[in-house]
Amino acid sequence: MPIDVLPNHYTYRDVVGITTGRELPTVYFTDGSHFTQCHNRQGNIGHHPAQIHLYFGNVPMASIVNARQQAIVFMQQNNIANTRGNRYSLTCQFLAGNLNVVTQNLVNPPAVPLIAPQNPVAGSRLFEVTFRNGQVYHHISGGYIQSISDFRKMAMILEMRSKTAIKELDATTNNWRFRAAPTPVPA
Numbered sequence: 001m002p003i004d005v006l007p008n009h010y011t012y013r014d015v016v017g018i019t020t021g022r023e024l025p026t027v028y029f030t031d032g033s034h035f036t037q038c039h040n041r042q043g044n045i046g047h048h049p050a051q052i053h054l055y056f057g058n059v060p061m062a063s064i065v066n067a068r069q070q071a072i073v074f075m076q077q078n079n080i081a082n083t084r085g086n087r088y089s090l091t092c093q094f095l096a097g098n099l100n101v102v103t104q105n106l107v108n109p110p111a112v113p114l115i116a117p118q119n120p121v122a123g124s125r126l127f128e129v130t131f132r133n134g135q136v137y138h139h140i141s142g143g144y145i146q147s148i149s150d151f152r153k154m155a156m157i158l159e160m161r162s163k164t165a166i167k168e169l170d171a172t173t174n175n176w177r178f179r180a181a182p183t184p185v186p187a
Contacts, residue, residue, distance in 0.1 A: 002046030004036055004178070005166035012153035017084015023173055027156055028145060030125075035160055038177040042167055045176050058124035058144040059095070067095035088138045092129045119175050 010029060018025035024037035032050035039045050071090035075082050080090075126141035148156075163178035170177055 002036065002044065002165070004046045004047045004106050005162045005163075006157070010157060012150055012157050015148070015153040017145045017147045018156070019141045019143040019145050022175060024175075024177060026141070027160065035159065038173070038175040040175050042169070042176040045167060045178065059127040061099075061123050062090075062123075062139075064095065064125065064127055064140055067091045070094040092138055095127065126164070141151070156181065 003133050009143045013037060014029045014031070016026050016028045016030055022038050026036045028034045030104055031052075031098055033048055035047045068087070068091045071084065071094055072095075074080070074090055087102055124142070124144045126145040127138065128141070129138050157159045164181050167176050168179050169175075
C-alpha cells in the first residue's frame with residue numbers, strides 16, 4: 001500500500017523520469033520507487049516504496065501481448081495452472097527472452113537501473129516486474145517513461161510536497177488525487 005506523502009529525502013536528482021498515462025504524471029526515482037499523483041483507484045495514489053524491481057524500460061505493447069500469449073499457450077501445453085502468479089512469471093520470462101535481457105534470474109534479480117530514454121517510441125509502455133513475498137508481479141504502465149529537464153524535476157518535487165494527504169475524487173476525470181494544501185491568508 002502506498003504512503004500518502006513523498007518522503008523528505010527525495011530531491012530532483014533522485015528523479016529518473018515520468019510516465020504520462022493520466023493527466024498528472026507518475027514520477028519514478030533512482031531507488032526503484034515511484035509516486036502516483038492520480039489514478040482511478042483511490043488506494044493506488046501516493047508514494048510506492050522501492051521493492052525488488054526489474055525494469056524493461058519502454059516496451060512495445062505488441063511485445064507484451066505476444067509474451068502473454070506465449071505464456072498462456074505454454075501453460076496449456078504443459079498442464080500448468082493458469083494462475084495469476086504463473087501467468088505473470090511466464091510472461092516475464094518470455095518477455096525477457098524476447099528482449100535479450102541480461103538476467104533470466106527472476107527469483108533474485110540484480111538491481112537494474114531504470115533509464116528514461118530521450119526519445120521514447122510511441123505505443124510503448126514502461127513494463128516493470130515486482131517481487132513481493134515470493135511472488136512475481138508485473139505492471140504495464142499507462143504510458144512510456146520519459147526523461148524530463150532538471151527544472152521540471154524540481155517543479156514536480158515541489159508540487160508533490162505541496163499536496164495534503166487528503167484524497168479527493170475529480171468528478172471530471174474520475175481519478176483520485178491529493179488535494180492542494182490551502183493557501184495561507186496574509187494577516
